[in-house]
Amino acid sequence: MAIKNKIITENYALYNADCIEAMGEMPENKIDMAIYSPPFASMYTYSSSDRDLGNCKNYAEFLEHYKYVVKELYRITKPGRMNCVHCMDIPKNGDMGLVDFPGDIIRLHQDIGFKFWDRKNIWKEPLRVAIRTRQRALMHMQLANDTLKCRGALADYLLIFKKPGDSEVPVKKPFGLTEYAGDLELMNVVEKQEFLDLKEKFVNYKDDKTNKLSQFIWRRYASSAWEDINAQRCLSYKEARDPEDDRHVCPLQLDIITRAVVMYTNAGEIVFSPFNGIGSDVYAAVIEGRKGIGIELKESYWNQSVKNLKETEIVKQKEDDLFSTCNEKESSPDQLSEPAIERISEIMKYDYL
Numbered sequence: 312m313a314i315k316n317k318i319i320t321e322n323y324a325l326y327n328a329d330c331i332e333a334m335g336e337m338p339e340n341k342i343d344m345a346i347y348s349p350p351f352a353s354m355y356t357y358s359s360s361d362r363d364l365g366n367c368k369n370y371a372e373f374l375e376h377y378k379y380v381v382k383e384l385y386r387i388t389k390p391g392r393m394n395c396v397h398c399m400d401i402p403k404n405g406d407m408g409l410v411d412f413p414g415d416i417i418r419l420h421q422d423i424g425f426k427f428w429d430r431k432n433i434w435k436e437p438l439r440v441a442i443r444t445r446q447r448a449l450m451h452m453q454l455a456n457d458t459l460k461c462r463g464a465l466a467d468y469l470l471i472f473k474k475p476g477d478s479e480v481p482v483k484k485p486f487g488l489t490e491y492a493g494d495l496e497l498m499n500v501v502e503k504q505e506f507l508d509l510k511e512k513f514v515n516y517k518d519d520k521t522n523k524l525s526q527f528i529w530r531r532y533a534s535s536a537w538e539d540i541n542a543q544r545c546l547s548y549k550e551a552r553d554p555e556d557d558r559h560v561c562p563l564q565l566d567i568i569t570r571a572v573v574m575y576t577n578a579g580e581i582v583f584s585p586f587n588g589i590g591s592d593v594y595a596a597v598i599e600g601r602k603g604i605g606i607e608l609k610e611s612y613w614n615q616s617v618k619n620l621k622e623t624e625i626v627k628q629k630e631d632d633l634f635s636t637c638n639e640k641e642s643s644p645d646q647l648s649e650p651a652i653e654r655i656s657e658i659m660k661y662d663y664l
């Protein structure tokens with residue numbers, strides 16, 4: 312088994328490997344949720360490895376390769392549980408239009424057996440996208456040249472798929488949602504003030520039916536358009552960049568992962584990412600008190616993920632100190648009460664090396 316390196320701690324496991332090979336060794340029906348951004352077909356090339364899904368000859372070959380990933384994900388996900396895929400439409404060269412990547416991802420998942428469950432549209436600020444991508448079609452000056460060549464800032468999507476069957480345990484929020492993951496500055500003045508007032512009034516509130524803070528947060532999370540994602544709250548990647556990289560990794564915003572993890576898993580459950588990059592998916596899961604398993608092919612990204620995950624230990628220690636004095640943490644369902652290390656080792660006992 313070609314696993315180049317691994318780190319396993321009580322809260323997370325990080326593998327430097329090809330996800331298709333590594334998932335082949337994992338037992339079926341074991342992970343509680345998956346969340347990831349697939350390599351966006353040939354939009355970004357991450358490494359020269361032919362195991363890198365970003366290195367396929369063409370789009371058809373990419374979809375063929377990606378199908379193996381989705382098949383393995385289906386096998387290892389528990390019945391009734393979610394897989395969340397972050398993606399966008401892919402611009403073709405020049406005047407050629409867009410590839411409906413989200414549509415292809417949906418069809419692929421449905422063919423393999425997943426139910427298409429939900430879709431979140433994630434808003435991006437046009438000027439920021441124009442500066443970052445330098446796309447001519449998105450530049451203001453293009454208005455004066457020819458608006459037929461203009462295109463807006465494309466949304467990101469979080470596509471949510473459910474494996475058929477009943478989950479052994481429900482995912483419950485007995486007190487509702489208590490923490491908000493998002494950018495307050497993107498709310499209007501009235502909403503922001505309402506949130507701040509509710510936060511003060513409903514701190515540690517225990518009745519989900521009358522918890523107006525939870526209702527406020529839920530309205531944002533349940534919205535089809537996530538317009539309040541903090542685009543800057545991402546993990547650091549500077550050191551992950553290889554000198555030969557033509558583009559750098561695009562870390563997924565932590566707010567997106569946090570929302571999905573909090574919505575679809577109980578504390579202590581296992582969140583998996585087959586394309587863990589510099590570690591964002593596993594990082595956000597661990598910060599939320601879940602166990603994270605991540606696989607990443609590119610060594611420099613994997614090394615960066617190890618550094619980033621190390622930080623969770625400091626963040627969690629600070630949180631524990633705070634909670635031990637003033638708060639109650641989200642608790643795990645009863646049957647998860649055995650030590651987490653034993654449950655996670657059920658997956659990890661397969662020594663890939």
Ligand SMILES: C[S@@+](CC[C@H](N)C(=O)[O-])C[C@H]1O[C@@H](n2cnc3c(N)ncnc32)[C@H](O)[C@@H]1O
Pocket residue numbers: 328329330331347348349350351357358362363364365560561562563585586587588589590591592606607608609612
């Ligand atoms: C869109 S990026 C994910 C970035 C990640 N969400 C983050 O925040 O860092 C896709 C990742 O998939 C990795 N990758 C490509 N092919 C892979 C494979 N066969 N197995 C594991 N990882 C792979 C790439 O190296 C890249 O880091």
